[in-house]
Amino acid sequence: MSARDEVGFHAQQHARWHWGEFVFWIAALACAFVFPSRYLIMTDIVRLALFALSLDLILGYAGIVSLGHAAFFGVGAYAAGLLSLHGIITEPVIALIVAGLAAMLLGFATSFLVIRGVDLTRLMVTLGIALLLEALAERFSDITGGTDGLQGIEMQPILKIFAFDMFGKTGFFYSLIVLFLLFLLARRVVHSPFGLSLRAIKNNPLRAAAIGIPVNRRLIAIYTLAAFYAGIAGALFTQTTALASLDVFAFERSADLMLVLVIGGAGYLYGGLIGALVFRMLQEVFAAITPQYWQFWIGLVLVVIVLMGRARLHRWVLFLPNLIITQLAGRKAVVAVPEGESDG
Amino acid sequence: MADLLAIEALRAGYGEAVVLPNMTLRITDGQVLAVLGRNGTGKTTLINSIVGITRRFGGSIRLGGLDMTAMRPDQRARAGIGWVPQERNIFRSLTVEENMTAVAQDGPWTVAKVYEMFPRLKERRNNFGNQLSGGEQQMLAIGRALTLNPRVLLLDEPTEGLAPIIVEELLKALGTITRSSGICSIIVEQHAQKILGLADRVVILERGTIVHDASSSALKADPAILERHLGVSEGAAH
Numbered sequence: 040m041s042a043r044d045e046v047g048f049h050a051q052q053h054a055r056w057h058w059g060e061f062v063f064w065i066a067a068l069a070c071a072f073v074f075p076s077r078y079l080i081m082t083d084i085v086r087l088a089l090f091a092l093s094l095d096l097i098l099g100y101a102g103i104v105s106l107g108h109a110a111f112f113g114v115g116a117y118a119a120g121l122l123s124l125h126g127i128i129t130e131p132v133i134a135l136i137v138a139g140l141a142a143m144l145l146g147f148a149t150s151f152l153v154i155r156g157v158d159l160t161r162l163m164v165t166l167g168i169a170l171l172l173e174a175l176a177e178r179f180s181d182i183t184g185g186t187d188g189l190q191g192i193e194m195q196p197i198l199k200i201f202a203f204d205m206f207g208k209t210g211f212f213y214s215l216i217v218l219f220l221l222f223l224l225a226r227r228v229v230h231s232p233f234g235l236s237l238r239a240i241k242n243n244p245l246r247a248a249a250i251g252i253p254v255n256r257r258l259i260a261i262y263t264l265a266a267f268y269a270g271i272a273g274a275l276f277t278q279t280t281a282l283a284s285l286d287v288f289a290f291e292r293s294a295d296l297m298l299v300l301v302i303g304g305a306g307y308l309y310g311g312l313i314g315a316l317v318f319r320m321l322q323e324v325f326a327a328i329t330p331q332y333w334q335f336w337i338g339l340v341l342v343v344i345v346l347m348g349r350a351r352l353h354r355w356v357l358f359l360p361n362l363i364i365t366q367l368a369g370r371k372a373v374v375a376v377p378e379g380e381s382d383g
Numbered sequence: 384m385a386d387l388l389a390i391e392a393l394r395a396g397y398g399e400a401v402v403l404p405n406m407t408l409r410i411t412d413g414q415v416l417a418v419l420g421r422n423g424t425g426k427t428t429l430i431n432s433i434v435g436i437t438r439r440f441g442g443s444i445r446l447g448g449l450d451m452t453a454m455r456p457d458q459r460a461r462a463g464i465g466w467v468p469q470e471r472n473i474f475r476s477l478t479v480e481e482n483m484t485a486v487a488q489d490g491p492w493t494v495a496k497v498y499e500m501f502p503r504l505k506e507r508r509n510n511f512g513n514q515l516s517g518g519e520q521q522m523l524a525i526g527r528a529l530t531l532n533p534r535v536l537l538l539d540e541p542t543e544g545l546a547p548i549i550v551e552e553l554l555k556a557l558g559t560i561t562r563s564s565g566i567c568s569i570i571v572e573q574h575a576q577k578i579l580g581l582a583d584r585v586v587i588l589e590r591g592t593i594v595h596d597a598s599s600s601a602l603k604a605d606p607a608i609l610e611r612h613l614g615v616s617e618g619a620a621h
Contacts, residue, residue, distance in 0.1 A: 235477060235485035242474040249434050249468070251460030251486050251531050306476075 054230035063309065064219065071211060078207035084319045085214040086275050091299045091311025092218075092225060093268035099305030100229055101261050102241035103153060106162045106293050107169030110149075111142040111266040113288035115273030117176065118142070120189040120283035129195040131278050135217065138274035139267045146266020150259040166290070173288035188284025192277065203279070210279035217275060218312075221268055225308055228264070237261055238306075298341060386445075387412040387567050388433070388535050393442035395432040401440060402428040403591040410535070410584075413565040417582035417599065419575050419613060425591035426571040427469060430537045433569070434466050435459045447534065461488070465533025465566075469540050471524040473512035479523055480508045483530045490532025491564070497526035500556055518549035522556070529560070536560070536568040542577055550577065557581055575602075575609050587612045 070081055090112055097103040118138035121127070128134040152164050176183040184190055196202040203209050228234050239247040240254050248254045277283045286292075295318070303314020321340060325333035386409040396402040402425045410416050418426050431437045433444060435456040443452045451459050460466070474482050483494050498505035501522040507515060515523065521541060528536060541557065542550045558581055561568050572578040579585065585602050587595040595608055602608055 232484055232487070235481045238477055238481075239474045239485050242476060243472060245436065245456075246468065246472045247474075248456040249436055249460065249466055250527065251457050251488070253455075253457045253461075 054226065060309075063312075067215060071208075071215070075208075078211045080319065080323070082207050082211045082214050082279050084315050085211065085218050086272055086279070087296075087299060087319065088312040088315035089214075089218045089221060089275065090269055090272035091296055091303070091315050092222060092308065093265045093272060093311075094296050094300055095305050095308060095311040096225060096229075096265040096268065097262055098300060099307070099310065100234060100237045100241065101258055103258065103262060104158050104161050105153075105165040106290070106297070107165035107167065108265075108269055108296055109288050109290070109292040110165070110169040110172045111146055111269035112273035112276070112292060113169070113172055113176070114145050115139060115142040115270030116277045116283045116287040117183060117189070117273075118270070119274035119277040120192050121182070123192050123194060123278075124189055130199065131194055131197045131213070135271060135274045135278065138277075139271040142270020142273065143263055143267035146269075147259065147263040149266075150262040153262055154255050154258045166293070169288055169290065169293060173285055176285055176288060184284070186285055188282060188286075189277075192281040192283065194278050194281060207279065214275050214279060217271065221271065222308065222312075225268070228261075229308065233257065233260070298337070301341060301344060385412070386410065387414075387447055388569075389443075389445045390433070391443045391445075393432060393444065394440040395428065395437045395442070396440070397428075397438060401591075402437075403432060406432075406442070406591065406593070408586065408593065410567055410569065412534075412567055414584060415561045415568045415570065415582045417575075417578045417585045418569060418571045418588060419573070419578075419585060419609075420588035421613060422573065424588040426588055427539055428591070429588070430466070430539050430569065430571055433459075433464060433535075433537060435464075460486075460531060460533075463532075463534030465528035465531050465536045467521075467524045467528045467536070467538045467541060469543065469571075471517075471520045473515065473520045473523055473527075475511060475513040478509050478511055479504055479515070479519075482512060482523055483527050486527060487530040488532050492529040492532050494526075494530060497529055500529075500559065501526060518545050518553070521545060521549075521553060525553075525556070525560075534567060536566050538568065538570045540571055540573065542572070542574070554578075554581065575613055579603055 071078075074081065090108070093111070094105065094108050097105060115138040118141040119134050122134045122137060123129060123131075128137055149164075149168050152168070153161055156164060177185055180186075194203050197209065197213055201209050201213070229237070236247065236252045236257055239250075239252055240257060244254050273287060276287065299314035299318045300311055301314070302317050303310035303312065305311075318337075321337055322333060325336040329336065388408075388410045390406055390408040393403055393406040394401060395406070406425075406429065408429075418429060420426050428437055432439065435451070435454060439452070443450060445451060446459075446462055446464065449462060451462060451464075454462065474485070477485060480494060483497060487494065498508070503519060504522055504526055507519060512520070512523070525538070525541070538557070542553060545553065554577065557568075557570070560566060561581060570578055570582065575585075579599050579602065582599045585595070585597060585599050586593045587608075589612065595602075595612060597608075
C-alpha cells in the first residue's frame with residue numbers, strides 16, 4: 040500500500056458513521072411526521088443549521104472567526120431571488136446551486152483579506168465586508184428593492200414536480216435534503232487529509248506550515264467552501280419564504296450564528312445543527328414566557344454556558360444517556376464530549 | 384558525492400538580531416550530521432533557517448540543486464525538508480494517526496512503517512496528541528516527519544527532557560532510520576555523548592559560527608576538542 044493509498048484508507052476508517060448519527064438524522068426526518076403543523080419553524084431551524092454548519096467549517100475546523108458571515112447568506116439570498124424574479128433560472132435546485140456559486144465567488148475574492156490577519160483583524164474584516172454589502176444593497180435599490188426588498192418572488196416547483204405549499208411541507212423536505220447532502224460533503228471534507236490539515240492549522244499555523252501544510256491555500260479553500268454553504272442557506276431562505284430584504288445582511292444574523300455555535304459547540308459538525316435547534320427552541324420558549332425580555336434570557340443562558348464551559352455542560356447533558364447505555368449494553372459510556380474540547 | 388543540502392553565506396536571525404552571521408555548510412546525501420554547541424550558539428536557528436521560519440538577511444539554501452531560498456516553509460517541507468521541532472509540537476486535537484496522515488506524502492515511509500519502527504505509537508493510534516507521554520510525542524514527531532518522506536531530516540534536540548530508557552529507545556530508532564534508510568539527517572544536540580555514535584560528521588557552533596568541523600570518529604579520538612568547546616569531560620565522549 041503506497042502512502043497515498045494509506046492516507047485514503049485511514050481517512051475512510053475515521054469517517055465511519057456512528058449509530059448516534061443515524062439516530063440523529065432519522066429523528067430529524069421523523070419530525071416532519073411528528074410535528075406536521077410546525078413545518079415553518081422546522082424549516083427555519085434547518086436553514087439556520089446549514090448556515091451554522093458553514094460557520095463551523097471555518098471556525099470549528101480552521102479557527103477563522105467571522106462576524107460577517109451574513110454577507111454570503113445575503114448574496115445567496117439575493118441571487119436566488121433575482122434569478123427567480125427575472126426568470127433567469129426558474130428551477131429552484133439549479134438556482135440554489137448558482138446562488139451558492141455566487142456567494143462562493145465572493146468568498147474566494149474576500150478570502151485573501153481574511154487570511155492576512157488573526158482573530159481581531161478577521162472579526163473586523165468580515166464584519167466590514169457584511170456592512171459594505173448591506174450598504175451596497177441599499178444603494179442599488181433599483182436592483183435589490185432597497186429597504187422594501189425584492190417584491191413578487193414566485194417559486195416554481197422543485198424539479199418541475201414538487202410545488203411549494205403554504206404550510207411549508209415541501210420547503211421543509213427540500214431544505215432537509217439540501218442540509219443532509221451538504222452535511223455529507225462537509226463530513227467527507229473534514230475527515231479527509233485536507234480536513235485534518237485544517238485542524239492542524241487551527242492548532243498552530245506556523246508549525247503546520249513548517250511541516251508541509253500550505254496554510255494560506257487551505258484557508259482560502261475552506262473559506263470559499265464555507266461561503267458556498269452560507270450562500271446556499273441564504274438561497275434556501277429566499278426560496279422557502281419568497282423574501283429577500285436588506286435584513287439578510289444584518290449584523291444580528293452573523294452574531295446569532297456565533298451564538299448557535301457557542302451553544303452547540305464548534306468543530307464536530309453536529310454542533311451547528313444542535314445549536315440551531317436549541318437556539319430556536321430557546322427563542323420560542325422565552326418569547327412565549329416573556330415576549331418583551333426573551334433576549335435577556337437567551338443572553339443569560341449564553342453567559343452560563345460560557346462561564347461553565349461547554350465540556351462540563353456536555354458531561355451533565357450526557358450523564359443520563361451514558362447511564363442508560365452503561366446499564367443496557369454493559370459497557371463504558373459511548374457518548375463522549377466532542378473532540379477538541381480539552382484544547383486549551 | 385554531490386551535496387544534497389548546500390547553505391551558502393547564510394545570514395539569518397530573528398527581528399533585527401542576526402544569530403547566524405555567515406553560515407556555510409554542505410551535507411552530502413545519506414550523511415548524518417550532528418550539530419553541537421552550548422546554549423544560545425545558534426543551533427536551533429540553523430535548523431529553523433533551513434525550515435524557513437527565521438528572518439533571512441542574505442545567503443542561499445539549496446536542496447539537491449533546487450534553490451529553496453525564497454520558498455515558504457510549506458514549500459520547503461514538500462520539497463523534502465522534514466522537521467522534528469524542539470517542542471515536538473504535536474497537534475493536540477488530532478489523533479496519533481491523524482497527525483501523520485495530515486501531512487503524509489508518497490514514498491517509502493508510510494504510517495504502517497512508522498508503526499513498525501515505533502510499536503508504541505500503534506498502540507496509541509487513536510489517542511489524541513495531548514494524551515501522549517513526552518517520549519511518545521517525540522516518536523510521533525519523528526514519525527510525522529518521516530511520513531512526509533523527506534530528503535533531509537532535521538531533529539532539534541530529540542532527546543531533551545526524556546527518561547534515559549526512552550532516550551535509548553529513540554536513539555536506537557534514529558540509528559535504524561539514518562543507517563538503513565539512508566536519510567540525510569541533521570541532529571542538534573547539547574549532549575555530545577548521546578549523539579556521537581549516530582553521526583558521521585560533527586560541527587560545533589559558537590556564536591552562530593562553525594568553529595569545528597570533523598568526522599565523528601576524529602572527534603571521538605580527540606576528546607580535548609569537546610572539552611574545549613563544550614566543557615565535556617573526556618570520559619563522556621566515549
